[in-house]
Amino acid sequence: MAAGLFDGVDAALMFHPGVYDWTWAPLTASAQVRIGFHGRAAHPTGNPTEGIDALGALIQLFNTLGVLDRRLPAGSHIQGIVTDGGRATNIVPEYAEGLFGLRGATTSALADLVEELRSCAQGVALATGTRAEVAEVAARYEHFRDNDVLSGLFAGHLEQAGIRLSEPAAGVYLGSSDIGNVSTRVPAIHPFVAIMGSDGSDHTPEFARAAAGPRGREVMLAAANALASTAADILLRPDVPKQAWTSHHRKAAAGE
Numbered sequence: 001m002a003a004g005l006f007d008g009v010d011a012a013l014m015f016h017p018g019v020y021d022w023t024w025a026p027l028t029a030s031a032q033v034r035i036g037f038h039g040r041a042a043h044p045t046g047n048p049t050e051g052i053d054a055l056g057a058l059i060q061l062f063n064t065l066g067v068l069d070r071r072l073p074a075g076s077h078i079q080g081i082v083t084d085g086g087r088a089t090n091i092v093p094e095y096a097e098g099l100f101g102l103r104g105a106t107t108s109a110l111a112d113l114v115e116e117l118r119s120c121a122q123g124v125a126l127a128t129g130t131r132a133e134v135a136e137v138a139a140r141y142e143h144f145r146d147n148d149v150l151s152g153l154f155a156g157h158l159e160q161a162g163i164r165l166s167e168p169a170a171g172v173y174l175g176s177s178d179i180g181n182v183s184t185r186v187p188a189i190h191p192f193v194a195i196m197g198s199d200g201s202d203h204t205p206e207f208a209r210a211a212a213g214p215r216g217r218e219v220m221l222a223a224a225n226a227l228a229s230t231a232a233d234i235l236l237r238p239d240v241p242k243q244a245w246t247s248h249h250r251k252a253a254a255g256e
Contacts, residue, residue, distance in 0.1 A: 009185075010235075011147070011150055011188065013188070014190055015190070015191050015227060020194055022191060023191050024167075025179075025191065027144035027174060027190065028103040028104055030141045031102045033114060034099050036095060039054035040052040048092070052092070053093060057124050057125060060128060062080060064120045068116060073105065074171055075104060075105025075109065076102075076103060076109055077103055078113065078117060084096055102117065103176060105173060106143045107180075118134045122134075141176045143176075144179055144180040144190055146190070147247055150230060150244050151189045161226070163193060187247070193223050195207075195215050195219050196210040
């Protein structure tokens with residue numbers, strides 16, 4: 001988007017097969033953060049008091065985040081993995097590193113969470129005598145901003161195929177996507193259309209089988225037709241893009 005690829009674009013339209021029939025997707029903002037702790041190597045029995053355990057600091061950070069998790073708002077969470085825990089069992093690790101995936105219900109909530117993680121890492125470094133390095137390793141995804149004008153048109157077209165969409169359930173958040181960033185630039189839609197029951201889950205072997213089955217094909221064709229019909233509305237009805245952009249600017253001004 002920074003290259004201007006969406007300049008002059010009227011709208012961005014997509015759908016996602018899923019386990020819900022929802023007019024739009026409650027997608028969270030997300031970021032990837034790498035945290036490295038620098039300590040000092042030593043032999044654990046030969047000169048243990050000279051060592052500063054970087055891995056111990058990283059483990060302490062995970063413990064701290066476990067406490068932090070209890071007071072995070074809905075839609076926010078941190079999931080981390082150890083990407084570097086040392087090289088040998090007979091050396092106090094001088095460096096340890098973790099990679100953390102952060103999500104927030106809104107872009108603002110994500111920014112707050114990144115700062116919380118940064119503060120936790122610096123606090124652990126102070127307590128353990130290590131030095132912490134905190135860096136984001138990829139561009140952030142912003143939360144998705146639905147364009148109600150266009151998603152309403154899509155839902156109307158899809159209903160002609162016998163599929164009725166509803167609003168997402170309150171307090172439910174379903175992953176993150178770069179469509180969130182796109183939705184800050186142009187009117188965008190990202191409905192979910194079910195190919196299996198809500199007792200299931202996407203990104204599973206069962207979901208893959210459903211996608212290759214008759215219901216998956218039926219939904220794909222119906223949704224493709226609804227997307228094309230919505231695009232035709234944008235191109236052939238001057239009132240539609242005008243209303244869509246009015247809604248887009250209203251949400252942006254309200255900080256939604």
